[in-house]
Amino acid sequence: MSTATTETTPTIVLVGHGMVGQRFLEALAERGLTATHRVVVLCEEPRPAYDRVQLTSYFSGKTPEDLSMTDMAFIEEHGIELRIGDPAESIDREAKKVTARSGLVVDYDILVLATGSYPFVPPVPNKDATGCFVYRTIEDLLAIEEYAQARATTGAVVGGGLLGLEAAGALKGLGLDAHIVEFAPRLMPVQVDEGGGAALLRTIEDMGLSVHTGVGTQEIVVGEDGAVTGMKLSDGSELGTDMVVFSAGVRPRDQLARDCGLTVGERGGISVDEQCRTVTDPHVFAIGECALAADGRVYGLVAPGYEQAETAAATIAADEAAFTGADLSTKLKLLGVDVASFGDAHGTAEDCLDVVYSDSRSGLYKKLVIGRDGTLLGGILVGDADAYGTLRAFTGSVPPVAPEALVLPAGAGAPVQLGPSALPDDAVICSCHNVTKGTIRGAVTDHECTTVPEVKKCTKAGTGCGSCIKVLGQLVTAELEASGVEVDKGLCGCFSQTREELYEIVLALRITSYQELLDRHGREAARGGDGCEVCKPTVGSIIASLAPTIGADGYVLEGEQAALQDTNDHFLANLQKNGSYSVVPRIPGGEIAPEKLIVIGEIARDFGLYTKITGGQRIDMFGARVEQLPSIWARLVDAGFESGHAYGKSLRTVKSCVGQTWCRYGVQDSVRMAIDLELRYRGLRSPHKLKSAVSGCARECAEAQSKDFGVIATSNGWNLYVGGNGGATPRHADLLAQDLSDAELIRLIDRFLMFYIRTADRLERTSTWLERIPGGLDHVRDVVVHNSLGICDELESLMAAHVSHYRDEWAQTINDPEKLARFVSFVNAPDTPDPVVAFVPERDQMKPDLPLLSIGLRPADTLEDVLEGSTQR
Amino acid sequence: MTLALETTDLKVQLQLTEAGDWFAVCDLSTLFPGRGVAALLPDGRQVALFRDRNGRLYAIDNRDPFTGAAVLSRGLTGTHQGRPFVASPLLKQRFDLESGQCLDDESVRVTAYEVRAA
Ligand code: SRM
Ligand SMILES: Cc1cc2nc3c(=O)[nH]c(=O)nc-3n(C[C@H](O)[C@H](O)[C@H](O)COP(=O)(O)OP(=O)(O)OC[C@H]3O[C@@H](n4cnc5c(N)ncnc54)[C@H](O)[C@@H]3O)c2cc1C
Ligand code: SF4
Ligand code: FES
Numbered sequence: 001m002s003t004a005t006t007e008t009t010p011t012i013v014l015v016g017h018g019m020v021g022q023r024f025l026e027a028l029a030e031r032g033l034t035a036t037h038r039v040v041v042l043c044e045e046p047r048p049a050y051d052r053v054q055l056t057s058y059f060s061g062k063t064p065e066d067l068s069m070t071d072m073a074f075i076e077e078h079g080i081e082l083r084i085g086d087p088a089e090s091i092d093r094e095a096k097k098v099t100a101r102s103g104l105v106v107d108y109d110i111l112v113l114a115t116g117s118y119p120f121v122p123p124v125p126n127k128d129a130t131g132c133f134v135y136r137t138i139e140d141l142l143a144i145e146e147y148a149q150a151r152a153t154t155g156a157v158v159g160g161g162l163l164g165l166e167a168a169g170a171l172k173g174l175g176l177d178a179h180i181v182e183f184a185p186r187l188m189p190v191q192v193d194e195g196g197g198a199a200l201l202r203t204i205e206d207m208g209l210s211v212h213t214g215v216g217t218q219e220i221v222v223g224e225d226g227a228v229t230g231m232k233l234s235d236g237s238e239l240g241t242d243m244v245v246f247s248a249g250v251r252p253r254d255q256l257a258r259d260c261g262l263t264v265g266e267r268g269g270i271s272v273d274e275q276c277r278t279v280t281d282p283h284v285f286a287i288g289e290c291a292l293a294a295d296g297r298v299y300g301l302v303a304p305g306y307e308q309a310e311t312a313a314a315t316i317a318a319d320e321a322a323f324t325g326a327d328l329s330t331k332l333k334l335l336g337v338d339v340a341s342f343g344d345a346h347g348t349a350e351d352c353l354d355v356v357y358s359d360s361r362s363g364l365y366k367k368l369v370i371g372r373d374g375t376l377l378g379g380i381l382v383g384d385a386d387a388y389g390t391l392r393a394f395t396g397s398v399p400p401v402a403p404e405a406l407v408l409p410a411g412a413g414a415p416v417q418l419g420p421s422a423l424p425d426d427a428v429i430c431s432c433h434n435v436t437k438g439t440i441r442g443a444v445t446d447h448e449c450t451t452v453p454e455v456k457k458c459t460k461a462g463t464g465c466g467s468c469i470k471v472l473g474q475l476v477t478a479e480l481e482a483s484g485v486e487v488d489k490g491l492c493g494c495f496s497q498t499r500e501e502l503y504e505i506v507l508a509l510r511i512t513s514y515q516e517l518l519d520r521h522g523r524e525a526a527r528g529g530d531g532c533e534v535c536k537p538t539v540g541s542i543i544a545s546l547a548p549t550i551g552a553d554g555y556v557l558e559g560e561q562a563a564l565q566d567t568n569d570h571f572l573a574n575l576q577k578n579g580s581y582s583v584v585p586r587i588p589g590g591e592i593a594p595e596k597l598i599v600i601g602e603i604a605r606d607f608g609l610y611t612k613i614t615g616g617q618r619i620d621m622f623g624a625r626v627e628q629l630p631s632i633w634a635r636l637v638d639a640g641f642e643s644g645h646a647y648g649k650s651l652r653t654v655k656s657c658v659g660q661t662w663c664r665y666g667v668q669d670s671v672r673m674a675i676d677l678e679l680r681y682r683g684l685r686s687p688h689k690l691k692s693a694v695s696g697c698a699r700e701c702a703e704a705q706s707k708d709f710g711v712i713a714t715s716n717g718w719n720l721y722v723g724g725n726g727g728a729t730p731r732h733a734d735l736l737a738q739d740l741s742d743a744e745l746i747r748l749i750d751r752f753l754m755f756y757i758r759t760a761d762r763l764e765r766t767s768t769w770l771e772r773i774p775g776g777l778d779h780v781r782d783v784v785v786h787n788s789l790g791i792c793d794e795l796e797s798l799m800a801a802h803v804s805h806y807r808d809e810w811a812q813t814i815n816d817p818e819k820l821a822r823f824v825s826f827v828n829a830p831d832t833p834d835p836v837v838a839f840v841p842e843r844d845q846m847k848p849d850l851p852l853l854s855i856g857l858r859p860a861d862t863l864e865d866v867l868e869g870s871t872q873r
Numbered sequence: 874m875t876l877a878l879e880t881t882d883l884k885v886q887l888q889l890t891e892a893g894d895w896f897a898v899c900d901l902s903t904l905f906p907g908r909g910v911a912a913l914l915p916d917g918r919q920v921a922l923f924r925d926r927n928g929r930l931y932a933i934d935n936r937d938p939f940t941g942a943a944v945l946s947r948g949l950t951g952t953h954q955g956r957p958f959v960a961s962p963l964l965k966q967r968f969d970l971e972s973g974q975c976l977d978d979e980s981v982r983v984t985a986y987e988v989r990a991a
Pocket of ligand 1: 574575576582583584612613614615616617618619620646652653689691706707724725726727728729765
């Protein structure tokens with residue numbers, strides 16, 4: 001059947017399955033062209049199109065599969081012949097044939113080139129030595145990672161542009177000492193001006209990257225084995241390095257086009273007209289980074305490429321479309337620093353004026369370019385690009401407020417927060433997909449989208465680089481509110497209240513039972529039901545933090561409370577991937593006597609547990625079966641240990657440095673203070689986990705500024721920092737108060753923690769809470785230091801009640817046979833261990849038997865063999 | 874085997890094959906509302922048993938199909954659109970307690986068993 005159709009069906013051949021190529025396929029499908037045409041795609045890389053823009057997120061844990069942009073169901077559904085790993089090798093335009101590496105020859109009616117770019121490597125000696133890399137594809141990243149881990153401690157990136165900084169950040173993330181060598185006098189010369197470059201430089205150097213600007217790379221130095229050992233720079237100096245990543249710009253991949261006689265630009269790029277048709281051959285199109293657009297530019301960003309893809313598809317469908325040029329606005333988060341530039345960022349228009357706000361102390365730089373008549377022409381934001389979405393959308397018009405109001409930080413006299421509601425309907429909100437405010441509003445009003453994910457799906461807005469999501473969220477909320485839809489801020493499907501509101505209800509009405517709260521205050525439909533996995537632990541935590549005050553039992557395994565706890569809290573241990581648990585006894589302040597160390601060692605040995613020193617200055621024992629937990633804890637409690645609450649949303653550790661007692665620089669006894677704080681707040685249930693640290697002097701060896709509450713000794717007492725965070729979105733803590741006495745310090749922390757517990761959302765660390773609550777740090781300081789709400793007495797007494805009622809959960813549990821009966825794998829075979837929990841040796845200890853877990857996923861009829869197999873091990 | 878002293882206590886029983894015999898697992902009183910327990914079947918399979926606040930009983934396979942660990946009995950239970958579910962304690966996918974259907978991935982389902990107290 002297919003031969004006949006193939007002969008009569010016109011064929012479109014796409015060369016290159018990158019981001020733009022994939023978009024082109026989607027545009028073909030949307031226009032119905034995949035039904036009327038045979039579509040053949042020659043893809044050079046070993047995998048279908050993926051998100052190159054997010055490439056660097058591979059190093060923060062995204063897998064190549066996560067990055068994929070290709071839905072194979074889409075390819076199949078539209079009958080697209082996708083040939084992975086089979087690049088085009090030559091084109092015969094006369095015969096209209098493309099030959100691929102596999103030898104396949106395809107006749108085309110229309111040929112579309114989307115071959116992208118290749119990284120430019122400057123012609124320096126030894127540029128191809130072992131240890132030299134480029135940064136463009138997933139394969140490049142895999143190679144960099146492997147080399148870095150196997151044999152490098154230092155890495156240098158040639159080029160301080162956008163990609164260079166990303167590459168340097170990746171090297172640093174791989175644990176290397178990272179250097180950036182940039183020929184221009186500043187970083188990101190294309191996007192930012194001198195002032196912005198200076199702000200960026202300071203921030204990037206503060207992160208521990210070494211930046212060398214104004215110097216070129218002259219030669220790569222290699223050792224006897226031919227591998228990189230360093231590089232010679234143009235100022236005569238030499239930089240020692242184990243690997244080099246070239247990131248000195250890209251060049252269009254136009255060789256295939258040159259070879260078949262298509263016109264290319266002087267500096268490369270396949271020349272096309274406004275319809276993206278090559279100027280040489282009406283049957284051939286070029287789109288994306290390989291094309292030299294009609295306006296004489298080669299665009300190195302994905303948004304213009306997408307527009308070209310749409311234009312080419314429209315032209316093929318005989319619709320009218322033209323690509324006449326695109327906005328080069330970008331917003332990026334580079335190494336955690338916001339950098340944005342939009343419109344005429346460098347102020348090239350005649351007679352334009354600048355409005356600049358610069359604060360080098362905090363690495364902020366903001367510049368707006370304004371026309372004589374007040375029109376916003378463009379700008380640059382470094383350090384804080386929150387206003388980007390709004391500003392970009394106002395570009396080309398006279399904003400409704402004075403320009404300086406738009407760049408001043410909040411609180412520094414900025415009179416207005418210009419929300420997206422002030423924008424005109426034709427303002428472009430998402431430049432990746434060219435979606436206007438009007439379209440987004442339409443999605444809410446006409447297509448009945450009520451959430452950001454629905455709007456994203458409906459309009460494509462926010463599905464590119466992601467930089468517009470914040471404004472998108474604000475717009476959707478504003479639009480829903482305007483159309484009378486109440487935006488649901490409720491905790492979950494069971495409660496329409498926020499966590500903060502539920503806390504107030506529980507406290508005011510002294511409600512001690514979840515069921516009572518659900519049946520009286522839950523959503524109509526949820527009353528009488530069993531709640532859900534979101535509100536149960538949340539309410540359990542609220543009741544636990546208020547227990548002594550409202551007259552509830554503070555023991556989390558008592559009565560109904562037991563049913564509310566997350567698994568970890570329910571077994572007072574942390575569940576691991578194979579169903580075993582980890583055990584973490586409290587080691588206050590990280591201080592431990594040899595006798596106790598020996599006890600831990602003996603227990604771990606006797607029960608065959610895997611031991612590891614944690615990042616929180618204590619010891620974790622992994623691999624305990626649920627039925628072993630009581631006997632392990634009986635021995636720990638006997639030796640004077642308590643629960644470390646590693647499982648709870650509660651205080652974890654208060655880290656310490658040795659401080660004044662031993663350290664020559666210490667000015668206070670940081671260990672004693674850390675122990676005091678850890679014992680005071682142990683067991684305190686809160687919206688998220690709480691971490692703390694105490695350092696003995698400003699050298700900060702305990703890293704207090706990365707903690708929810710951190711304390712640093714001064715010669716006059718203690719400085720208290722709050723809202724710090726490590727983890728996924730690190731945040732430096734803010735100084736709340738200085739030179740406090742012991743008593744003042746503890747009083748302030750009491751108030752701070754109780755205020756946080758009272759007002760934070762579920763799973764909101766102090767860092768995000770501080771950023772979210774209206775008034776931010778200033779408000780919190782007013783409340784807890786200056787008692788502006790008059791609630792400090794109450795906050796203190798709530799904490800006093802917690803402290804005086806604290807009991808060790810494990811000590812309580814091992815003395816309670818009814819609770820202990822829950823610690824079994826099988827209710828009907830209490831002495832039989834779960835056969836899926838098995839271990840294999842590794843590095844003198846053991847680890848979970850992972851293959852056994854996946855074997856366990858076979859259909860039920862083979863289960864018996866599996867169980868037998870596992871006992872043979 | 875010793876004889877149970879309390880003959881008044883109801884037993885939770887499972888039907889392992891269609892129209893087959895009922896297999897007694899444990900006393901009804903050991904099932905705490907809103908919390909599950911696991912039971913080992915004669916052929917090595919594991920079942921997760923639950924009781925909701927209205928006293929209804931449910932039984933599904935204990936093995937979490939997403940991770941391979943036998944932990945579904947240790948998840949939090951709830952009601953979603955009027956139907957009872959348990960959320961896996963590992964990666965939090967929810968399973969309908971009556972049908973075993975995963976609510977977060979339509980292609981996944983675990984075995985559900987007939988269960989009664991008698
Ligand atoms: C064991 C440990 C890693 C280690 O081998 O050192 C660890 C292990 C886990 N961490 Fe951690 N974290 C450990 C120190 C840290 C640290 C370092 C520190 O505390 O100084 C951090 C960064 C500091 C911070 O939290 O600000 C850290 C940031 C996280 C995060 C990200 C939190 C964030 O706000 O971004 C999570 C995820 C979460 O909580 O949602 C997490 C979650 C987890 C969980 C609970 C994940 C889970 O649910 O299975 C891990 C289970 C622990 C277990 O089974 O016992 N862990 N984790 C460390 C235990 C410390 C302790 O003694 O209690
Ligand atoms: C690390 C990194 C970060 C970036 N960040 C951003 C950003 O924040 N914002 C932004 O707008 N842009 C960013 N970019 C640029 C963006 O990725 C490109 O603009 C976009 O990928 C261009 O799409 P394309 O399809 O034209 O080219 P590509 O995505 O490069 O695809 C071209 C494909 O064609 C293939 N090919 C080449 N020759 C042949 C042949 N003869 N036969 C078959 N196949 C062939 C190539 O192997 C490649 O897979 C970034 C790029 C990188 C590398
Ligand atoms: S923080 Fe100061 S007192 Fe503490 S160990 Fe470091 S240098 Fe010594
Ligand atoms: S601007 Fe890039 S996704 Fe919207």
